[in-house]
Amino acid sequence: MSxxxxxxxxxxxRKHPRIETSNEINYILLDEGLEKLEQGKGRTRxxxxxxxxxxxxxPLKAPFIILITLNLxxxxxxxxxxxxxxxxxxxxxYYLTGIRFVGSREEHINAITTFIKNYFRKxxxxxxxxxxxxGQTPKE
Numbered sequence: 001m002s003x004x005x006x007x008x009x010x011x012x013x014r015k016h017p018r019i020e021t022s023n024e025i026n027y028i029l030l031d032e033g034l035e036k037l038e039q040g041k042g043r044t045r046x047x048x049x050x051x052x053x054x055x056x057x058x059p060l061k062a063p064f065i066i067l068i069t070l071n072l073x074x075x076x077x078x079x080x081x082x083x084x085x086x087x088x089x090x091x092x093x094y095y096l097t098g099i100r101f102v103g104s105r106e107e108h109i110n111a112i113t114t115f116i117k118n119y120f121r122k123x124x125x126x127x128x129x130x131x132x133x134x135g136q137t138p139k140e
Contacts, residue, residue: 029062079111
């Protein structure tokens with residue numbers, strides 16, 4: 001086994017590959033009885049078929065969470081998850097929470113698709129603004 005293969009097998013133990021994202025989302029924390037504890041806002045850091053890494057300004061201490069965002073048509077999309085861990089971020093005053101999706105595969109796919117579309121739409125719009133301010137004609 002080459003050094004590169006060893007490094008890959010050692011570093012990547014996840015079941016699903018992750019992609020970096022940056023979407024603002026709302027969340028609702030739930031207790032074991034699925035009663036609402038609190039709600040807030042966060043930002044996605046990365047995403048996979050199985051879950052998401054969420055950045056917040058406080059540690060999330062609950063067993064369950066509902067993530068809520070809007071799709072491009074303005075409809076609410078939500079997905080349920082189980083909090084697997086919370087740790088301090090490298091950014092002072094922020095926390096990273098690993099969330100494993102629970103519920104139907106259809107809900108997971110719908111949420112993942114929405115997160116990815118929103119991320120790329122925002123990235124595309126930011127690039128258009130950057131091109132305009134640089135005096136370039138925006139790409140369509």
